[in-house]
Amino acid sequence: MRKIRRWGPGLLLVSPSILLVAVFVYGLIGWNIKVSLSDWRQAEETSGFDTSAYKELFPSGVGETGEYVSGVATGEQSDTLSTDPAWIIDLHHALLFTVAFVLGALIIGASLAFLLDKGVKGEGMFRAIYLFPMAVSFIAAGVVWRWLMNPAPGDRATGFNLLFDKLGLGFLRNDWYLGQDWGAAALALPAMWALSGYIMALYLAGFRGVPEELREAARMDGASEWRVYRHVVFPHLRPVTLSALIILGHISIKVFDLIVAIGGKQLITQTPAVYMWILIYDARDYAKGAAIATLLLVGISVLIVPYLIYTVRSERRV
Amino acid sequence: MTTVALDRTSRRRRRRRVSSRVLKYAALAFAAVVVLLPVYVLLVASFKGAGEADPSRAWALPESWSLDAWREAWNGEQYGLLPFLKNSLKLVIPATLISTVIGSLNGFVLSRWRFPGADLVFLFLLFGLFIPYQAVMIPLTQIFIDVDFPEGIPRLAFAHIVYGIPITTLIFRSYYATIPEDLIEAARMDRAGMLRTYWSVVLPISAPAFVVTAIWQFTSIWNDFLFAVFIVTDPGQWPVTVALNNTTGSLVTPYNVQMAAALIASLPTLIVYILLGRYFMRGLMAGALKG
Numbered sequence: 001m002r003k004i005r006r007w008g009p010g011l012l013l014v015s016p017s018i019l020l021v022a023v024f025v026y027g028l029i030g031w032n033i034k035v036s037l038s039d040w041r042q043a044e045e046t047s048g049f050d051t052s053a054y055k056e057l058f059p060s061g062v063g064e065t066g067e068y069v070s071g072v073a074t075g076e077q078s079d080t081l082s083t084d085p086a087w088i089i090d091l092h093h094a095l096l097f098t099v100a101f102v103l104g105a106l107i108i109g110a111s112l113a114f115l116l117d118k119g120v121k122g123e124g125m126f127r128a129i130y131l132f133p134m135a136v137s138f139i140a141a142g143v144v145w146r147w148l149m150n151p152a153p154g155d156r157a158t159g160f161n162l163l164f165d166k167l168g169l170g171f172l173r174n175d176w177y178l179g180q181d182w183g184a185a186a187l188a189l190p191a192m193w194a195l196s197g198y199i200m201a202l203y204l205a206g207f208r209g210v211p212e213e214l215r216e217a218a219r220m221d222g223a224s225e226w227r228v229y230r231h232v233v234f235p236h237l238r239p240v241t242l243s244a245l246i247i248l249g250h251i252s253i254k255v256f257d258l259i260v261a262i263g264g265k266q267l268i269t270q271t272p273a274v275y276m277w278i279l280i281y282d283a284r285d286y287a288k289g290a291a292i293a294t295l296l297l298v299g300i301s302v303l304i305v306p307y308l309i310y311t312v313r314s315e316r317r318v
Numbered sequence: 319m320t321t322v323a324l325d326r327t328s329r330r331r332r333r334r335r336v337s338s339r340v341l342k343y344a345a346l347a348f349a350a351v352v353v354l355l356p357v358y359v360l361l362v363a364s365f366k367g368a369g370e371a372d373p374s375r376a377w378a379l380p381e382s383w384s385l386d387a388w389r390e391a392w393n394g395e396q397y398g399l400l401p402f403l404k405n406s407l408k409l410v411i412p413a414t415l416i417s418t419v420i421g422s423l424n425g426f427v428l429s430r431w432r433f434p435g436a437d438l439v440f441l442f443l444l445f446g447l448f449i450p451y452q453a454v455m456i457p458l459t460q461i462f463i464d465v466d467f468p469e470g471i472p473r474l475a476f477a478h479i480v481y482g483i484p485i486t487t488l489i490f491r492s493y494y495a496t497i498p499e500d501l502i503e504a505a506r507m508d509r510a511g512m513l514r515t516y517w518s519v520v521l522p523i524s525a526p527a528f529v530v531t532a533i534w535q536f537t538s539i540w541n542d543f544l545f546a547v548f549i550v551t552d553p554g555q556w557p558v559t560v561a562l563n564n565t566t567g568s569l570v571t572p573y574n575v576q577m578a579a580a581l582i583a584s585l586p587t588l589i590v591y592i593l594l595g596r597y598f599m600r601g602l603m604a605g606a607l608k609g
Contacts, residue, residue: 007433009512014427017420017483018439024480025446028454028461035456112349115342128595129350134602135591136584137541139559143566143580144356147363147573158376159359166377193353198602205603254450257543257559264567276452277547290456297453304448312441 029297036290043284053291056084087292090272093184097271098252100188101195105248106241108192109199114229116200117207127204130197138194142261145190149176149262177262177269187269191258195251199244206240207233246307253299272296364388364578387574391565391582397575399582401554402561405471406540406586409557413475413482414535420479421486421531426520428487429494430502431512440491447484455548462549470555474546478539486531489601493527494520526597533594534601537587558583 039050112130116123133141148159151174157165164172176186210233218228256273263269265278272292279289363376367384393400427433428440462473497520505515543559550556556564562583566576591598 007431010427010431010436011433013512014424014439017424017443017487020480021443021446021483024454024458025449028457029449031457031460032453032455108349112346115346120342120346126346126350129353131595131599131602132588132591133353135537135587135598137543137559137587139541139543139563140580140584141356143562143576144360146566147577148356148359163377193356197353201599201602250448250450254452256452260543260547261563261566273450273452280456280548286456293450293452293455296450300448300450304445308441308444308448312437 032290033294035286036288036294038287038290040286041288045286050287053285053288056082056288057087057291057295058083084288086267086270086275087272089267090270090275093187093269093271094253096182096184097188097191097255098249100185101191101252101255102245102248104188104192105195105199106244108196109244110203110241112196112200113203113207116204127197127201130200132197133194134198136194138190138257139261141190141194142258145193146177146262149186149189151175151178180268183268184271187259187262190262191251191255194258195248199248202240202244203237206237210236242307246303249303250300253303254296360577360581363574363576364391364581366574368572368574370574387572387578388582390575391579394575397565397571397579399558399561399565399579402556402558403582405555406557406559409471409475409478410536410539413478413539414532416475417479417482417486417535418528418531420483421488421490422521422524422528423516424483424487425490425492425494425527426516427512429491430497430499430520431515440487443484443487445484446481447488451481451544455544459548470550470552471557473549474557477545477549478535478542481545482535482539485534489531489534490524490527493524493530497523526600529594529597530601533590533598536590537598540587 036053037049037051038046039048039052040046041050041053112126116126120126150158150161152158152161157173160176161173164170174186175183177183179186214232215228218232219225223231254273255271256277259269259271259274260277263274265274265282270278273296276289276292276296279285279292359377362379364387365383365385366380367382367386370380390397391399424443428436458477461467462469467473467476501519502515505519510518540557541559542557543563546557546560547563550560553561553564562579565571565579
């Protein structure tokens, strides 16, 4: 009884938050899954059970095996719903964007931190400059970057293409985000611009977290400065790299504002999150929009849940 | 003989050190230039008059500096952002204050007035930090309609407060974990209750965490586009990001006005960043969990 008096008020104080999160995070996720498994595929709400939305989001081969496993007798003659071609394009874009963005931001951020680590005059100024894009919305950033990466040909060229021409680097001219094959990688440039500074800050804190005695001890043993980094400093940075990968990866999976600001609703720049928006707002295909949202959640959970558990466990150990 | 040789190697080594330092500064400066390039473009374009729209001169400074684009983007008849800036303020100020207070109370309980299972509750809340909000968006808009929640900005503010609970709780919990347990124990010895302890012991030393959290919430709510575009259907209630996207998404908007509009929409968060950058940075670090 005395114990309850001790911790009861605390639980009471937190309980509104628990309740709100239970309803609006977990509850709505459940509701969303229910919508994704419904036949609500037009403006008017309906709630019959239907898995067609998911079938359109998986390569048709998977859909067929799914039917086979569940033992549907009509599996053979069922007209297999073909995979949505826009979705396949989205997945390609998402993959290319993720690889370019995550690697780019990680490498740029870590390199900048490495350069700043050993004391640089004006470090504060450099840090402030690298980090400032974090304060700018993707929508505002998209306005400039769309102009910078304008692929208009010939005399109508603007942005980087024009700059390249003027600097005699005309061979670098390209179609940027409207490029057929590499467009999604060009879209990763503004995202790198926005987040490399953040990664730099993470790594810089990581570098500074390595005890100076450790570095000094290695130096006393006659290790060159590079070897000090390789064998003493870098191994200390693994948790930072893990955090950075998680942060960048989850931003990448749900990237939305930036794509809308630069490419609008065009298929050539479309990513899963943008498609979901189009499905809800223009096509009124709620089940399929919800199905995409569910897949985004699954993708992110695969990344996040082990990380969260790992973090809380290692926190407890300390 | 040997001294000469030594001298030469040390000179070579020094030269190498000097050149590597030059290289280092050159790389840092180049990165800074690249990061600031979009700002240059925004500024230069926004101060050009309507007559200077020739793209071939786009990188050049304006021939004559003009405020027309700024005026048009500020409160011009067609593209004026002013009403939407007001909407954003009406949204951001209450949402930031409320979610910061909630975060402080949660963070206090979950770190310094713990109950059995507090860590699990924290984990339960924390998951909400990482979910893609798309995964709740369809039911969320639906629930607002079902319960007849006041339309527009109140809905948006509610959403930001609820989905802000994980991050604000996280920042405060990490901060309060650094106050010495003795302080809390002393208050408990004095038979102070929870709220009294919070009010007289914890709150007075919470200012830095309040600043960090408020900046974080202010920036992310001001810059949000996803919630706004799904939740606010009435254009009169749009926050500035949606209005900006609407203005600049159309091909007919002159690009000097687009650039001025982008700058105007970014000014509040940029000013906060410039004035309180140190705290901004701390919020980012908290966002990285243990980073």
